Amino acid sequence: SQTIHQWPATLVQPVGSPLSLECTVEGTSNPNLYWYRQAAGRGLQLLFYSVGIGQISSEVPQNLSASRPQDRQFILSSKKLLLSDSGFYLCAWTRQGYGYTFGSGTRLTVV
């Protein structure tokens, strides 16, 4: 069966520090991968998606970047965090006909 792992679960980082959130998928190959962010009390905003290794598309201009170094690995990064980067970050994957599966999320607080 397919599983998705996301870590860390919780992160408190100072303003200006770097960020690296990792997401891996098991039990499938060539998935589409997504990073979403959920600000407090709001819906989910798509940040990045990837349809293959090294292929990254950004939905909104921001302080974050994403990379896909391996088929089933998706990384969200920042060189210098801002207060506005705080939120709940969710990774997800899909393949045609499978629907979408989400990770358990990372709660990021920038202080």
Next chain:
Amino acid sequence: AQSVTQPDIHITVSEGASLELRCNYSYGATPYLFWYVQSPGQGLQLLLKYFSGDTLVQGIKGFEAEFKRSQSSFNLRKPSVHWSDAAEYFCAVGLIQGAQKLVFGQGTRLTINP
């Protein structure tokens, strides 16, 4: 552009009462449709999905949803809610073409009165 509207930000119902959460979408073709539930501090759990076929879809935890093409709606229903159903509910449209992105509504927060 594709969009999803959940008109009700917050709904309160009594335990044992029936529930209907509304969802309307805007999309140029028949989309994939989803309902997810999120408990506080948790990820999203899929309740049900519609790809094609029977427009009444059964999901987990006793939920169902009906796709109405003429109304561009995909409302979620449950005949009798339980206290454990208190959570945030998200309707989403999956775009069939390209990268198959998922577009979410703003969510409806469900509170259950004992």
